[in-house]
Amino acid sequence: MDFLTTPDVGPLLFAGLTFASFATAFIGVFTGTAGGLILLALMAVTLPPAIVIPVHTVVQLGSGVTRTLIMWRYVMKQTLLPFLLGSIAGGALGGRIFVSLPTAWLQVILGIFILIVTWLPKLGRIGAERGRFAILGFAATFLGVFVSATGTLVAPFVASAAPDRRNHAATVGALMSFVHISKIAAFSFIGFAVGAYIPLMAAMIAAGAVGNWIGEEALHRISERNFRLILQWFLTALALQLLWNAARDWGLV
Numbered sequence: 247m248d249f250l251t252t253p254d255v256g257p258l259l260f261a262g263l264t265f266a267s268f269a270t271a272f273i274g275v276f277t278g279t280a281g282g283l284i285l286l287a288l289m290a291v292t293l294p295p296a297i298v299i300p301v302h303t304v305v306q307l308g309s310g311v312t313r314t315l316i317m318w319r320y321v322m323k324q325t326l327l328p329f330l331l332g333s334i335a336g337g338a339l340g341g342r343i344f345v346s347l348p349t350a351w352l353q354v355i356l357g358i359f360i361l362i363v364t365w366l367p368k369l370g371r372i373g374a375e376r377g378r379f380a381i382l383g384f385a386a387t388f389l390g391v392f393v394s395a396t397g398t399l400v401a402p403f404v405a406s407a408a409p410d411r412r413n414h415a416a417t418v419g420a421l422m423s424f425v426h427i428s429k430i431a432a433f434s435f436i437g438f439a440v441g442a443y444i445p446l447m448a449a450m451i452a453a454g455a456v457g458n459w460i461g462e463e464a465l466h467r468i469s470e471r472n473f474r475l476i477l478q479w480f481l482t483a484l485a486l487q488l489l490w491n492a493a494r495d496w497g498l499v
Contacts, residue, residue, distance in 0.1 A: 263292065306426050324376075328383065333386065340391030365478075
């Protein structure tokens with residue numbers, strides 16, 4: 247059944263994905279990471295594989311933009327331009343290659359890198375901030391073309407530079423918006439068409455906006471220490487999951 251003309255999506259799945267967008271947007275703000283990755287995992291088991299990453303990208307762009315608008319006063323604006331320039335270059339190169347490293351190798355690289363930056367936070371502050379965020383923008387967008395949810399790569403670097411949990415949540419939302427815009431341009435270049443999924447994407451974006459708003463309210467009520475602790479362990483769990491997935495793909499477990 248095609249609900250609201252959305253291919254292969256019935257009313258229950260439509261409602262479920264809409265709620266998932268709300269819940270993961272809340273998680274993304276409250277924990278500082280993970281929302282996009284969780285949503286990607288849910289979409290990967292319910293939507294056709296070829297459409298998952300483009301649709302996820304559009305939905306996450308909507309979520310990132312609404313979070314940025316809601317929390318604009320907390321965005322670390324000095325990071326935006328260098329990250330954007332790096333993101334444009336990463337999207338252009340990623341869109342041309344698109345089928346480079348096997349997914350398992352990408353998961354290993356991401357997983358190990360996230361663990362290092364999370365548990366050795368001084369590494370996230372090496373070099374000048376502008377150069378660091380330009381390289382981060384390139385890496386997050388280039389890898390994002392292949393694995394979509396690279397907020398976990400961006401989060402530890404922002405955490406190392408952010409003086410406050412609200413700065414962290416707002417800046418991650420803004421930077422990931424640039425990543426998703428560059429990816430959409432890359433997918434357009436490749437020739438992906440997601441027009442049939444507009445009703446689903448619109449519902450998920452609206453639900454994500456509500457999740458962002460409630461997440462910000464919750465963020466004001468958590469202490470800085472607890473937020474940093476939650477972020478550190480969330481990132482660790484996600485990195486270990488990436489490594490587990492790679493080991494499973496290689497038949498090691």
